[in-house]
Structure formats: structure tokens, C-alpha cells
Amino acid sequence: MNPFNIVVLDGERTNPGDLSWAPLEALGNLTVYPHTAPEELADRAAGQDILVLDKLILTRELLTACPSVKLIVLFATGFNHIDVKAARELGITVCNAPGYSSYAVSQLAAALLLEICTQVGQHSAAVQRGDWQDASYFCRIAPGLTEIAHKTVGIIGYGGIGQAFGKIMKAMGAELLVYSRHVHPELEDEHTHYVNLRELYARSDMISLHCPMNEDSQGLINRESIARMKDGVILINTSRGGLIVEEDVAQALRSGKIRALGQDAFSVEPIRPDNPLLHAPNTYLTPHMGWAPRETRARLLDIVAENIRCYRAGRPQNVVNP
Numbered sequence: 001m002n003p004f005n006i007v008v009l010d011g012e013r014t015n016p017g018d019l020s021w022a023p024l025e026a027l028g029n030l031t032v033y034p035h036t037a038p039e040e041l042a043d044r045a046a047g048q049d050i051l052v053l054d055k056l057i058l059t060r061e062l063l064t065a066c067p068s069v070k071l072i073v074l075f076a077t078g079f080n081h082i083d084v085k086a087a088r089e090l091g092i093t094v095c096n097a098p099g100y101s102s103y104a105v106s107q108l109a110a111a112l113l114l115e116i117c118t119q120v121g122q123h124s125a126a127v128q129r130g131d132w133q134d135a136s137y138f139c140r141i142a143p144g145l146t147e148i149a150h151k152t153v154g155i156i157g158y159g160g161i162g163q164a165f166g167k168i169m170k171a172m173g174a175e176l177l178v179y180s181r182h183v184h185p186e187l188e189d190e191h192t193h194y195v196n197l198r199e200l201y202a203r204s205d206m207i208s209l210h211c212p213m214n215e216d217s218q219g220l221i222n223r224e225s226i227a228r229m230k231d232g233v234i235l236i237n238t239s240r241g242g243l244i245v246e247e248d249v250a251q252a253l254r255s256g257k258i259r260a261l262g263q264d265a266f267s268v269e270p271i272r273p274d275n276p277l278l279h280a281p282n283t284y285l286t287p288h289m290g291w292a293p294r295e296t297r298a299r300l301l302d303i304v305a306e307n308i309r310c311y312r313a314g315r316p317q318n319v320v321n322p
Helices: 038-045 060-064 084-089 102-118 120-129 160-171 197-203 223-227 246-255 294-312
Strands: 004-008 028-032 050-053 071-074 093-095 152-156 175-179 192-194 206-209 233-237 258-263 283-285
Touching (some): 050 294, 071 294, 102 160, 102 206, 102 233, 102 283, 102 294, 152 160, 160 175, 175 197, 246 258
Parallel strands (some): 004 028, 152 175, 206 233
16 A cells, blocks of 8 residues: 555644654654645645644635545544535545543633632732732632532533543532533433533533534523523633623623633634623633643544544544544
8 A cells, every 4th residue: 555645734733842743654654734824725735645634724625626635634623614514525534533632621621610719820929919918817818719519510511521520520529410412311420410401501500611513502602591590600611612602701791690701712713802701800711722731632643643544444433524
């Protein structure tokens, strides 16, 4: 079998230099570009058998112009930036990388929630400023500290990341309400119950989003759904920015309906200066970095390499356009 021509089109995000490309180099003739501009895509994909990429947009027009391409492998779980229907019609297999970031993203979701509830950063900054030295008592306590124990945490989306986050919450003494399109009764226990969205909104003290973005979930958190939530609910979104209507959430933060927001993904990235969340109170915003620990990215690179190996062996895995 002739070696595949493999091109990595935007490799710097997955491997900024702290990982080896050896797993992919062993599978064919590898070319790696740190970045690829949209106008460079067609030239760089020409003559390649396999495209490996993260967030670049692949349209029907682009795929039609690249008849040599047989396989697209994503450095990602989400694939809404790929025209998978066109790829299927053109005979191109598209594979994603599920499950690689469950530990890291659930860890970030928990970290955001803990920061809101415990305010470690705010208290540390106060100590560094000298505020504690000037306090009248042996301690200095900011308002709003909250225990997670005995609170009801709603989890929207209960795949690998949602389940990992749920384990952390249960270990901290929370009760879980879960909404998912696919119900698995074996995952229920005395502290975990599947419910519909209306009940989850009404009963949850804290809500964390772990669902994919699609036609059904886009704008899921909006003025109407927020109105059904408890006053002072805490919202965490480490999934996709498009799951929330940002202006509606910003307004709810200003009114106090939502007590605080922890978010790692936004409707436009990098975040725009006019994003309403930047000017809303009680926001804890991170730059889409939940997936980025070195161990997580190494696991991702291994999954991508295995996707290519399986395709070569005639048994493709993680196919999103069968």
C-alpha cells in the first residue's frame, strides 16, 4: 500500500511544541502547518489523502475542489464546522475524537463552579492587596460564599463529560438532576435522576451545560428558559457558546436572576470586544482552554492516529457521516 499523504492544517493549537508528531509521521507522508487561512485551504489540501484539522471550516465547495481527499480527521469532538453531508456524498469519511477531554473539561466546569462558590481568587487578591492585614477580625470574608453540598445541580447533556462532572459533584455532596436525549436508567441512583428540562430548570440551584450544539440545542438558554429557573441560579457553560443567547444571559446577570456565570466557550472566538458577557456582573470567563492540558492533548493526538490506522485497516472508527 502506498503511504498516505497526510496534512495537518492547523496544528499549533493541539501541539504548540510540547508534543511529538511521531504518531502521525509513522502513518504516511506528513506535512504540518501551524495555521491555515481560509484562502490557503484549497492549495494545502490539494493532492492530500487525509486532512487533519481542528476548527477550520470545510464547505462543499472546498471538498469538491479536493478530489484526492479520502479522510478527514478532527482534533475535536464537535463537527458542525464540516459539511458532513457533502463529505458523505463525495465519498469522504469524517472521523472525530470523542471522549478525549472528559477529565479536563469536567475539571474546568468544577473549577469555575468552585471559584463562584468559594471565591479563592478574590480572597487571594485581597490578601495580596493587604486587605486582610487591615481587617478588624482574625478573618476576612467576602459575601456570597456557598456550599455545593446538599445543593441540586442540573446537568444538561450526560455523555462522558457530563458524567465525569456529575461524579465530582456527587463527591461534594450534591444531588443531580440530569437531562439527556438518551436516557440510561443504569446511571440513575439515589442521588442522580433523569428529568425533563422544565423540571431541571425549576429545581436546580446550579446548572452546567455539557451537550453538543445542534439545531435543537442552539440558544437553549434564553429569556424563556431563564424565566423558568430559580432566582439566583448559577450557570456553567464549558460546552459551546451557541448554547446560550449571550444578551439574554447578560441581562439575567444584571438583574440577579442568574447569580453568576462561568463560561469557557463563546458565540464568536476569540471573544469580541462587544460581547455582552464582558460587561455583565459576576462573570468568570476563560478563553476556550478546558481541553488544553498536555495530557489531554496527547490523548487527542493518539486518538487521531488511531482513527487513521483503523481507516487504513478497513475498519474506520469514530465516523460521524456513515
